[in-house]
Amino acid sequence: MSGKVRTRFAPSPTGFLHIGGARTALFNWLYARHHGGEMLLRIEDTDRERSTPEAVEAIIGGLKWLELDWAGEPLSQFSRRERHLEVIRQLLDSGHAYYCQCTPEELAEMREKARAEGKPMRYDRRCRELGLCPPHDRPLVVRFRAPDEGEIVIDDLVQGTVTFAADAMDDLVLMRADGTPTYNLAVVVDDHDMEITHVIRGVDHLTNAARQKMIYDALGWEVPKMAHIPLIHGPDGAKLSKRHGALGVEAYRAMGYLPEAMRNYLARLGWSHGDDEIFTTEQLIEWFDLNAVGKSPARFDFTKLESVNGWWMRNLEREKLFRRFLDWLPHAPAEDKPRAEQAMKKLADADVRARFMQLLDALRERAKTLRELLDLSWFLFADRPLELNAKAQKILKDDARAMLKELHARLSALPEWTEAAIDEAVRAFAEEKGLKLGKVAQPLRAAVTGSNVSPGIFEVLEALGREESLARIEDQLAE
């Protein structure tokens, strides 16, 4: 036993990597990293009906986007079937398990009866002492023989000590009638064989922890440390639904959120470090600890995510943000596809790229997401003549165009095309005309960006360059 921390993220490949799974993965990753250990990835694909290769790809893609890496190759639980069956035989031999001939119909009947009587809905153990053996006239399953008395105690790093009465435990099925091992057995065997030291997963697995504890005990194996973290709820406090945040992480990527912001936000959901709100990944690794994880469920709040994302948009290193933007463009949602494609094309041009980089700091502080960054920077990629948005059209009334004509002449005469020179010239022009600066700046902005919103107009003009700027103004003079 090396003492090295080994965690695992063990999703079942029945759909995309949803936000709760992403957080579970993050916690496993952070915990392992914090302790200088490693996280492994295991695909719980024992349900052959529902597991798909597409889902495996989606999960791996999601983890990669979030930059949560794992040690070695992903392990397929299904591939370990023989080993699972071997352990089942072992349990059969030691008397910890037995064959049961009850059919699903009989069990359903039992449950219904129990419900009607207000009793716990458990298997009544009728096959326990029958001494059934394989060749048999009915299909057989293998059941675990739960202890008749005593308690199952779980020492959980998050939940504390949780006790279940042994007689409240079911004789769970270890092997199905078709000869395949079930989840609870497979998990125990795999976690043991993979030498997992810490099992970190959602509280929805708490009762499984008790079941699995019984199996560990029967096998004489050491139980890994457990941590059952609270689930994430929707804004209404109920279970996370598609409508809220139960989207695949790919959807968050498309919406233009940054991986560092997702990690930051997800980590803060249920975990805290004093009054701190913003964490770099290094800080997360250094400070993350299970004992600071609360027990109550947290609601997913898009607004807060947006705010955290906005902070990262503003504070990421310029080059990195640019990389993120380029990486995002191909993943833009359908509505943004045409613009994203044009942006990609234009960004290949060194001049456009330079303009974009020059304005990036001014643009980023106005954008909470990469999507908004595309929106704000669109005027850099749009072809002339610019299409004006509704507000810009309203700003460019006839008198405004007339004013722009004069201003155009003034700007054309500028000896130097710099932000300071333009600033000075426009202010002087406004003063001469007895106009407030806004009365000049807004039409100018509308003509040059096609929008009523943009970074400082003088800054924009400088970045665009004399030729392009004057041409854009001219486009609006003709009428």
Place this chain on the structure above:
RNA sequence: GCCCCCAUCGUCUAGCGGCCUAGGACGCCGGCCUCUCACGCCGGAAACAGGGGUUCGAGUCCCCUUGGGGGCGCCA
């Protein structure tokens, strides 16, 4: 129905018996900055679910109620 868990501003949370006239963040409201929108800065409204105990003293410990959540598969 049975078992388990949870409960501080709208939301995420700090608080681990006296530091609490309960702190921070998001959001909200007001103001400053200002060529628009943001950013930034200043200020404000906003919470210990209820009831019993324990204690000199309870947001902090115990019990009950209420409210929420999770589980009760030959799914994982």
